[in-house]
Amino acid sequence: MPFSRKEYDAIVIGSGPNGLSAAITMAEARRSVLVIEGYETIGGGARSAELTLPGFVHDVCSSVYPMAVWSPFFRRLPLAQHGLEWVHPAAPLAHPLDDGSAVMLERSLEATAQNLGEDAGRYRGLMNPLTAAWPRIESSAQSPFSMPSHPFAAARFGLTVLRSASSVARHHFRGERARALLAGLAAHSVLPLERVPSAAFGLVLGIIAHTQGWPFARGGSQNISNALAGYLASLGGEIITSTPVESLEQLPRARAVLCDVTPRQLLRIAGSRLSAGFRRALDRYRYGPGVCKLDWALDRPIPWKAAECARAGTVHLGGTFAEIAASERDCWQGKHSERPFVLLSQPTLFDKTRSPAGKHTAWAYCHVPNGSAVDMTDAIEKQMERFAPGFRRLILKRSVRVAASLESYNPNLIGGDIGGGAADLRQFLLRPTRRLYRTSAKGIYLCSSSTPPGPGVHGLCGNLAARAALEDLF
């Protein structure tokens, strides 16, 4: 393999946002670092490409970035100097309902409360204290397993959010609008909504909508990866692509190897170096449902029945709490929902650089059983027609990726699981094992979203894993 040196302080396998963040953390500590990426381009879950027609730039995986603008690690990096610009839609999220209206999650907590009708006061009562506590809580993300700097605030926050979405909906809300909004937010957990801690995902996404927003990356999500790589290069870090790592034996010497892979791949590429007990622990790690992903090139903007949906970057399609809960239960029971909960983004309404003049793109997915080869195009487009009649007539071209095919695109997407493993209560706190970033072998670390704080483009898994390696080895 064409490595420029025989020896590095650190090698990172995989150039997803966490791999690049691990490499940056090493390079900032003046360590020589090489990132080895299997695919032909960098970025893992933060890439964009012309998936449909020339001039239409689609986000291949992630599209909307609450966790990135929240991330205390990303916030301190000079990513703007390396070409990254966030584009904030007028509203983070719309949730259309069958009566032709839409519940809007606005940047302003007060404006959001006002469109929740009878639950306006209850929304304020739930979200105001959480949002006020957030600045004290988020500092814990920098060292998630040490004593929080505000233990009482952290305990109160934890007791409120570490619940199931159905429990929060039942106890805090009376009306369908607030419950439906919560269901859509909590479904980002890819857990049944009756399961703890599905509410945590929903409430934290709501808090970030009110504090930092849910932006797109101007020009496409590839620009996040390019900015991380640009900063890494400025620190002297190296990257090579098109080089899948099959075994650690093929790598140059390094004191630390940080693996931006999930436990199943770690077993394959580093298994012989790991203890039998640790291998068993990795083997027990559980993956969640997959996704079926669609991208469309569109002739015009989406013709929403509820016109206010056009103010939102993200739209949740699934109707009521009960309907979304049923759809999320289905995929855990091996079923394909006939009316799936659909997460959609419409970046070109806010960023004209991604499509030819007057034309648009849309990005959407729904959850399906892990490993599913079922094409959900018809079910997803029926949900589109339900809330935006005439949508199908605008389609110039579509790209479809079923769950089973996602893994061949990015080996971290096991069976189409986009979260790097199920985020149930056990794997939410301790992932993938009690050792978190460390393994049973000296010098080998995991730095992917299969470690805390889990899925999303925020770089914290990589940053924290590299800090563990620096502490242990350098």
Ligand SMILES: Cc1cc2nc3c(=O)[nH]c(=O)nc-3n(C[C@H](O)[C@H](O)[C@H](O)COP(=O)(O)OP(=O)(O)OC[C@H]3O[C@@H](n4cnc5c(N)ncnc54)[C@H](O)[C@@H]3O)c2cc1C
């Ligand atoms: C369809 C979809 C939609 C999503 N939507 C959002 C969203 O809107 N917002 C959000 O914040 N998050 C979203 N996510 C999740 C987000 O993309 C991931 O949580 C994030 O990318 C995880 O980063 P990572 O670095 O841990 O892994 P990845 O981004 O998966 O990167 C892993 C990299 O390692 C490489 N690799 C793996 N094995 C090897 C090997 N053996 N040798 C060499 N290279 C290897 C892969 O090719 C890949 O480039 C979405 C994901 C998907 C798939």
